[in-house]
Amino acid sequence: MITKIGREKLQEFVAGLMKSGRLFAPVKEGKGTNFKLITDPQSVTLDFYNTIQSPKAVLFPQSEDLVNYNISHDGIASEPAPIDDGSRIILGVRPCDVQSFEIMDRLFNGSGIVDPYWSARRSNLTIIAYAFDRADPVDFYNAFGITGSDEQGSDILMVRDTNSFLFKAFTDKGTKLLETMPFLEKGTADDEKRMTEIVDKGRDIATRTLDTAEIHKRLAGIFDSPYWEEAAAACLNCGVCTYVCPTCHCFDIQDETLFGEGSRRKIWDSCMFSDFTLHASGHNPRTKKSQRLRQRINHKFSYYVENFGIISCVGCGRCTRSCPVNIDILTVVEEAR
């Protein structure tokens, strides 16, 4: 069944979602948009191509308390920080980004060592996917069998029509959520037709693509190639690519203390940074930027494939779009021969 709402009633819909759980949705920020916890329905925008940062922070925040402690002359008192696992809804996730959750699940949920922070939130998450209606020259999600309007992995698929948004639920959770929105109109036969047309159009969006066959073996074979020096020549070793990426998941654990009060925190880290591999001895096995770029590409296209059977990239194009020197991950992988 299709439901719909006029574009002018978007705020009403957003307010409705806010009653069902904590809502994360795209909000204008700088010249772009980003997923934010919504406190004001008016702040949500659905006029965007894709967000600057991926939605991963909804489940995997940049910084999160693991243990809270107090250090005093009497000793150290500590207790585990409660896991913030309340129900979450994400509105407006592009189909390629929806796939990133499935990829991260294999590590955080399915690798034998369950990450309780990710898992608790993941099982309480409702995803409202939002079909693309145009292509961007940088994206390459087609390379991973993803199309612009896939519903896989989402609870509800939303599409944008001329004057309205149309919704179709694909899970019980999605169906129930839509049922709690009495102001949603029931779609007519025409709306059903429109939804099918828009979804078909989304499936036909052609992005750049990549031959992914045996890619992990190909990369393993050129580990020592001088190619990496060439590919990384322009790289600044900033961490933008990793911090906008939907599947980069490396983190550091740091104790951050102020006047005896502190927390042991799980904080995003980046393989692009010089201190990422710095040993306590002072030795650093990865001192060159070529080694760092090689690591990032190999982790996504080789090691992750060997460990979890899937490429850890969804072709969202964020790293290419945000790179200050225009390094394009697709080109780097293509030319790695």
Place this chain on the structure above:
Amino acid sequence: MIQIEKRLREEAKRLLETKEAAVVLAFGRGFDEEHPMPLILRKPSDAEKIVFNEYCTFNMARHLTEFPPGTKIAVAVKAADSRAVTVLIQEGKVKREDLIILGIPVAGMKDFRSGTAIDATTTGPAVNPVLYDILLADLLPEPKDVSPYDVLAEIEAMSPDDRWGFWSAEFSRCIRCYACRKACPLCYCETCFVDQAKPRWSEKSPSASSNMMFHLTRFYHLAGRCIDCGSCSRACPMDIPLYLFHKKVSKECEEMFDQAAGMCVDAKPVMVDFKVEDSDDILL
């Protein structure tokens, strides 16, 4: 710009062929025309890969400190970039005699991310390099009556509380990717203070206080040194207007010490010079 591209290719080829330079720092093609990349050339045959168009905004002085001392480097510079080279020479990071500076007088550059024109609001207004060995085009008339500091009027008019609010809000968006620092030609510290683990000067979490700490320290470390190229702001994925703060510090420095950074290679930079008559307004 096509002429500049042609001249840049010719010079790069010649300098590498004659071995006058071991490395040429120029611009190459990225994934499309509007997204060029920094290009580091070592073979004369690679000179064909050079491109030059309005999106070649990179400050190639950024890459100068990546090579071992003594490497003969030819570097393509636009107006602000040449000031960065000047500061690097003044600070002893590169030697004048190791450099062949290819000067590019050019106006009308554009931000490759937004497509918008780059003007005196986000960088210096000058169009001609201040230091060069080979000029790749005729010098252009410098824009008159344009100050790099005009853009500060609005923020200077704010009350201290409003200004604090403005910067707190801007820095709250910072994700600590350090693109600003890494795009900066003068942020060449081998280990930045935020990366030090013993002691840790700044939290790794992007909290309000640690973001403020990082940016303020970086701004002040660039006081009297920033050459207003705008690279930091263009690199920022979150569109934080870092150039505003840098411009304000540069303006105060210029007013107090009568010297803009990187304009004259023989001058002593303000932060390493002392004169009895120096302004003491800086002392609270």
